[in-house]
Amino acid sequence: MKFQDLQRINGRYAEALKQAAAEVIDSGWYLLGERVAKFERELSAYLGAPYVVACGSGLDALRLILRGYLEMGKIAEGDEVIVPANTYVATVLAITDNRLVPRFAEPSLLTYNLDTEKIEPLITPRTKVILPVHLYGQCCWDVRLTELSRQYDLLVVEDAAQACGAEAACEGLFGGRKAGALGHAAGISFYPSKNLGALGDGGAVATHDKPLAEVVRALANYGSDRRYYNKYRGYNSRLDELQAAFLSVRLAYLDEDNRRRRTLAEVYDRSITAPEVVKPYVQTGGLPIYHQYVVRSPRREELVAALASLEIPTLIHYPVPPHKQACYAAYHALSLPLTERLAEEVLSLPISPVMTEAEVLFVAQALNDFWK
Numbered sequence: 057m058k059f060q061d062l063q064r065i066n067g068r069y070a071e072a073l074k075q076a077a078a079e080v081i082d083s084g085w086y087l088l089g090e091r092v093a094k095f096e097r098e099l100s101a102y103l104g105a106p107y108v109v110a111c112g113s114g115l116d117a118l119r120l121i122l123r124g125y126l127e128m129g130k131i132a133e134g135d136e137v138i139v140p141a142n143t144y145v146a147t148v149l150a151i152t153d154n155r156l157v158p159r160f161a162e163p164s165l166l167t168y169n170l171d172t173e174k175i176e177p178l179i180t181p182r183t184k185v186i187l188p189v190h191l192y193g194q195c196c197w198d199v200r201l202t203e204l205s206r207q208y209d210l211l212v213v214e215d216a217a218q219a220c221g222a223e224a225a226c227e228g229l230f231g232g233r234k235a236g237a238l239g240h241a242a243g244i245s246f247y248p249s250k251n252l253g254a255l256g257d258g259g260a261v262a263t264h265d266k267p268l269a270e271v272v273r274a275l276a277n278y279g280s281d282r283r284y285y286n287k288y289r290g291y292n293s294r295l296d297e298l299q300a301a302f303l304s305v306r307l308a309y310l311d312e313d314n315r316r317r318r319t320l321a322e323v324y325d326r327s328i329t330a331p332e333v334v335k336p337y338v339q340t341g342g343l344p345i346y347h348q349y350v351v352r353s354p355r356r357e358e359l360v361a362a363l364a365s366l367e368i369p370t371l372i373h374y375p376v377p378p379h380k381q382a383c384y385a386a387y388h389a390l391s392l393p394l395t396e397r398l399a400e401e402v403l404s405l406p407i408s409p410v411m412t413e414a415e416v417l418f419v420a421q422a423l424n425d426f427w428k
């Protein structure tokens with residue numbers, strides 16, 4: 057059993073992917089072409105976000121959004137961004153790379169997402185952005201977030217890297233419920249192991265803000281909105297035609313893949329019976345996509361070893377929270393006990409659209425047997 061068998065996942069569409077590659081090779085056009093434009097339209101329609109700009113990675117998508125707001129004068133260097141402490145480090149890199157200041161909020165011990173009740177005490181006159189992360193594929197959204205955004209005039213930038221296809225339990229700022237279309241702008245990742253994965257790096261900015269989309273598009277292309285004329289000191293961060301063609305193939309199957317993941321998650325939910333294991337909690341009315349199926353146990357290290365002895369692969373998302381990383385020494389003294397506890401207890405079990413129910417049952421049984 058592999059934790060995530062990308063060969064089998066993409067192997068299901070091998071013919072269509074090879075055909076797409078052949079078309080791009082034969083076209084002689086590899087960047088800034090019609091396949092990227094087509095994929096952007098498809099993703100925009102799928103998400104219900106009117107503007108989509110493809111870029112080089114999920115991290116770049118978040119960096120470009122924040123840099124775009126800086127260029128537009130909506131935020132300024134040194135402004136504060138409220139971010140969940142319990143996230144992948146890339147979320148925070150996008151903030152500090154733009155010389156903005158992360159203010160870490162503790163998670164809910166139910167959803168592991170940012171606890172929206174803990175946002176308000178962190179708000180200062182310099183707070184300009186809330187950056188919720190839809191961790192493990194479950195939307196971080198509720199009416200409280202909408203209220204806070206309106207009351208304090210805060211931009212909401214979603215880190216939707218793990219949540220392509222997930223739906224929130226209530227409407228976002230613009231009426232829709234899909235991750236990526238809930239806040240003012242969202243960063244999406246097509247890293248190969250994400251639910252909508254490319255065969256290399258890729259990302260996209262989705263937004264309801266047309267001026268932002270235009271600035272982001274220029275920033276991702278050296279800061280140029282017209283060839284050889286540079287408005288901004290930009291980057292080179294583009295999705296290439298090959299990846300766009302692959303992603304159009306995979307997007308057509310995303311809902312089916314996500315349904316399959318939910319079915320397997322239900323099998324885990326039903327068959328893991330050891331009371332010592334905390335299973336994922338799903339917000340009523342929401343539709344998660346189980347990018348990861350994460351359980352929790354204080355005896356995690358022993359559990360990992362027991363499962364490994366049966367050749368069951370597991371991973372930890374994530375063993376070291378951003379504020380404890382070597383690159384963020386200035387934040388080491390912060391005390392974020394819930395985040396630190398999760399880093400010690402969470403364990404991701406294998407889940408993917410190509411796993412069988414028998415494999416899931418085998419993992420669940422192994423987990424139950426550990427406590428016998």
Ligand SMILES: *Cc1c(COP(=O)(O)O)cnc(C)c1O
Pocket residue numbers: 113114115116143144146147189215217218244245246247257258259
């Ligand atoms: C994967 C991921 C990113 C970064 O995406 P890349 O495409 O790898 O740059 C950012 N945030 C979260 C939560 C992620 O899981």
